[in-house]
Amino acid sequence: MNCEIFRETIGSYVDETLEEGRRHWFRTHLRECPTCRESALRDEPSLLFAMAPTAPGKPEAIEACTAAVMARIRQDRLERRLHRRRRPWLAAAAAATLVISGGIAWRTMVVGGSETLQPVVEAQLDAGLQNSPPTVEVEMPGEEVRVYQFANDADADTAVYFIVDPALEL
Amino acid sequence: MNDLQWIQAAKNGDEDAYAKLVRRHSGGLHRTVARILADDAEAWDVVQMAFLKAWQKLDRYDPRFSFTTWLYRIGTNLAIDLLRSRTSRERAHKAGTEHRLRLVGTGEGAGTRADSNETDNVLQQLVEVLTPQQRSAFVLREMEGHETAEVAEVLGCSATTVRNHIFQARKALRRELRLRFPEYLPASERG
Numbered sequence: 368m369n370c371e372i373f374r375e376t377i378g379s380y381v382d383e384t385l386e387e388g389r390r391h392w393f394r395t396h397l398r399e400c401p402t403c404r405e406s407a408l409r410d411e412p413s414l415l416f417a418m419a420p421t422a423p424g425k426p427e428a429i430e431a432c433t434a435a436v437m438a439r440i441r442q443d444r445l446e447r448r449l450h451r452r453r454r455p456w457l458a459a460a461a462a463a464t465l466v467i468s469g470g471i472a473w474r475t476m477v478v479g480g481s482e483t484l485q486p487v488v489e490a491q492l493d494a495g496l497q498n499s500p501p502t503v504e505v506e507m508p509g510e511e512v513r514v515y516q517f518a519n520d521a522d523a524d525t526a527v528y529f530i531v532d533p534a535l536e537l
Numbered sequence: 538m539n540d541l542q543w544i545q546a547a548k549n550g551d552e553d554a555y556a557k558l559v560r561r562h563s564g565g566l567h568r569t570v571a572r573i574l575a576d577d578a579e580a581w582d583v584v585q586m587a588f589l590k591a592w593q594k595l596d597r598y599d600p601r602f603s604f605t606t607w608l609y610r611i612g613t614n615l616a617i618d619l620l621r622s623r624t625s626r627e628r629a630h631k632a633g634t635e636h637r638l639r640l641v642g643t644g645e646g647a648g649t650r651a652d653s654n655e656t657d658n659v660l661q662q663l664v665e666v667l668t669p670q671q672r673s674a675f676v677l678r679e680m681e682g683h684e685t686a687e688v689a690e691v692l693g694c695s696a697t698t699v700r701n702h703i704f705q706a707r708k709a710l711r712r713e714l715r716l717r718f719p720e721y722l723p724a725s726e727r728g
Contacts, residue, residue: 381707383700387684394682412714412722413707419572419656419680424564432567432581433559436588437552443589 369396373403381411394418540604548595559588562605565681566612572676573616573669575661583619587612602690610691613673620669659721663713667706670694674702675710 373396379385380393394417397404407414423429538554540561546554563584570587571580590611591598598607660680664672670692677688678699689696714721 383685383703391682408722411707411711413679413710415714415721416656416660416675416679416710419660420654421565421568421681424567428567428581429560429564432563432584433556436559436563436585436592437556439585439589440552440555440592443593 370400370403373397373400374406377407377410377414381414541600544595544598544600544604547592555592558604562608563588565605566608569609569676569681570612570616572657572660572664572680573613573672574619575664579619580616583612583615586615590615603687606687606690609677610693613677613691617669617673620672659714659718662717663710666709666713671702671706671709674699675706678703679706 373393376385376389376393380390385393397407397414398418404418538557540558543554543558547558566587567580567584570583571577574580574583587608591608594611598604667675673692674688677683677691678685683691685696685699688699692699692702
């Protein structure tokens with residue numbers, strides 16, 4: 368009886384006119400009855416794909432995927448946090464760099480060019496900028512500028528910036 | 538706990554809750570995307586990207602709709618974008634070098650020839666003849682067993698368009714099966 372109904376239903380399944388509830392029954396019967404399967408594939412070869420498995424993936428692959436997704440989420444969150452934090456202290460560092468550079472230029476050009484430039488200029492910014500790192504050190508050896516930010520030990524998401532060319536960041 | 542409870546917890550910053558959602562849905566999403574792309578490894582990349590994107594947009598998720606549908610929409614769109622970005626040369630190379638069918642023979646009828654993995658292998662060989670939209674509609678509807686309305690929501694089109702995609706996909710697959718894989722058809726069909 369089931370086989371007879373199945374064969375009468377093949378056309379409406381293929382035409383997408385079979386009601387959703389009956390489709391599940393049709394697909395199950397297609398998998399389970401070899402005789403009806405042969406008959407159905409003769410009428411419509413593409414029904415072969417209705418027998419595709421819907422089993423869940425391998426547990427180890429799913430676990431690896433989960434670990435990778437969560438790692439990327441944490442990295443994404445960290446990057447967003449750092450991006451938010453970077454701006455205020457970078458502005459301070461830029462201001463400090465500008466003042467120091469201006470001072471050096473003034474001393475070189477106006478006060479007397481014979482003075483030798485210090486190879487390294489350090490600026491400690493311990494000022495109370497909210498969310499700023501404990502120490503910022505600016506070095507100016509010749510043409511290069513380096514800005515270091517040291518994270519607080521208590522900060523779980525340790526952040527250390529090494530920005531070789533702050534002009535790109537600013 | 539159900540999806541909605543985990544989503545709510547994830548929205549409040551509970552990463553473990555989101556990890557549970559990933560564990561629950563990644564296998565099914567991967568199976569779907571792998572069938573659309575005909576590439577198992579690339580599908581895992583898409584799945585990861587889909588979950589990352591879903592996390593970033595979690596605030597915009599409307600709980601009146603199914604999380605699965607929303608997630609599959611993200612994943613399917615990423616897969617379709619990837620398919621479109623592949624050049625025809627890459628596709629030709631891929632079809633020629635990968636996904637060799639393990640079991641191709643003669644003798645038995647179709648009823649006993651095609652096991653589950655073989656069905657996927659045959660699709661991987663033939664799916665190149667379908668457009669990205671046809672592939673997605675056919676995989677979601679015929680292979681994954683989703684309802685037409687769900688497929689329409691995932692693909693962002695009408696139910697009529699979904700039916701049309703499936704009709705066209707069936708027509709192309711029928712032709713290719715008879716031409717390239719007659720061993721999967723009943724003996725009377727093989728001539």
